[in-house]
Amino acid sequence: MIPTTIDLGKGQPSLGLLPTAALRTAGERFLAQHPASWLQYGDDRGEAPFLDALAGFLTRRYAVPVHASQLMTTAGNSQALDLCCALFTRPGDTILVEEPTYFLALDIFRDHGLRVVGVPIDDDGMQTDALHEAVARYRPALLYTIPSFQNPTGVTLSAARREQLLAICAAHDVLVIADEVYQLLDFGAPPPPSLATYASGARVLSLGSFSKICAPGLRLGWVHGAPELLERIMRSGLVQSGGGLNPFTSGVMHTLITLGLADGVLDELKTVFAERSRALCGALREQLPFARFVAPRGGYFVWVTQPGISANVLLPFAREAGVAFHAGPRFVHGDRFDDALRLSFAHYDSEQLREGVQRLARATLHYPDNPRA
Structure with a gap:
């Protein structure tokens, strides 16, 4: 679902x-x-x-x-x-x-x-x-x-x-x-x-x-x-x-x-997270081809930058489209990394992750003065 x-x-x-x-x-x-x-x-x-x-x-x-x-x-x-x-x-x-x-x-x-x-x-x-x-x-x-x-x-x-x-x-x-x-x-x-x-x-x-x-x-x-x-x-x-x-x-x-x-639990998580990470990164390449990121080799997160697009400005458009994320400035003092957002692949299955990125791409199209539009 x-x-x-x-x-x-x-x-x-x-x-x-x-x-x-x-x-x-x-x-x-x-x-x-x-x-x-x-x-x-x-x-x-x-x-x-x-x-x-x-x-x-x-x-x-x-x-x-x-x-x-x-x-x-x-x-x-x-x-x-x-x-x-x-x-x-x-x-x-x-x-x-x-x-x-x-x-x-x-x-x-x-x-x-x-x-x-x-x-x-x-x-x-x-x-x-x-x-x-x-x-x-x-x-x-x-x-x-x-x-x-x-x-x-x-x-x-x-x-x-x-x-x-x-x-x-x-x-x-x-x-x-x-x-x-x-x-x-x-x-x-x-x-x-x-x-x-x-x-x-x-x-x-x-x-x-x-x-x-x-x-x-x-x-x-x-x-x-x-x-x-x-x-x-x-x-x-x-x-x-x-x-x-x-x-x-x-x-x-x-x-x-x-x-x-405990070993079995950890190994299962690693297998699932690897699959979910591939799904999220594949969707990003397909739906947001101008976004920059490095595919993770472990952990929970992908750090995505979209030059010319403020993550804080994008966030309300994203929420209206049915997707949310953490904007880059949350991770630092001041207003740096404004064009960055953190996405997690831990919480949703592959289908839901692909849908989430599709919604994010739709929200990006509605961004004011989108440099990629």
């Missing part, structure tokens, strides 16, 4: 992709086999059986060793990022981000009174020459980066630039917060390893989440980093008062992993 409005701004999986059967199996097995202690307050770091299972899962999927001592449970990526801001910055501090970057992360930084400075990116990710200049000029408290299949652009930081980025930040004692929720969602060749596995002398915290690779409603994630950095987070008032983070859900996920179901 084709929806009345196709919201290509939705960065979440469709309901049919949520693994209800696998989670039901894991939940029933967990409740039948595990003691009631999993329903009590939990360990500050997280429950040891879950962290052991998570370390094994990440070691398989990253193809790089990950140890449980390097992991801490969180209640999802947004909470982890908020905790990092609370513990490692103070109001008025400067932080560096990619430009453009995840718009809701910008809201979290605003909540903490942080000054955000953008660093330009290209097809290989953050430009490290510009990063070096920004670090020297602004002396930031931290760097926030989405290194793999970046939100919103879909670009991936190259292996060489990962090493350069970490070297620059280590030399200036800048904490790196790597938002790596898309790290495991490749459609072919995997991206370079997680930044946490590169770190040698650099201060790096990698944030991961089951929201993008299993189900958003679990509100379960992890921080991957050096034990001394994790200790700082564990001493926070929120973790101490809460008695650990999300012990019950981590118990269900522990069972999902140990039963081998």
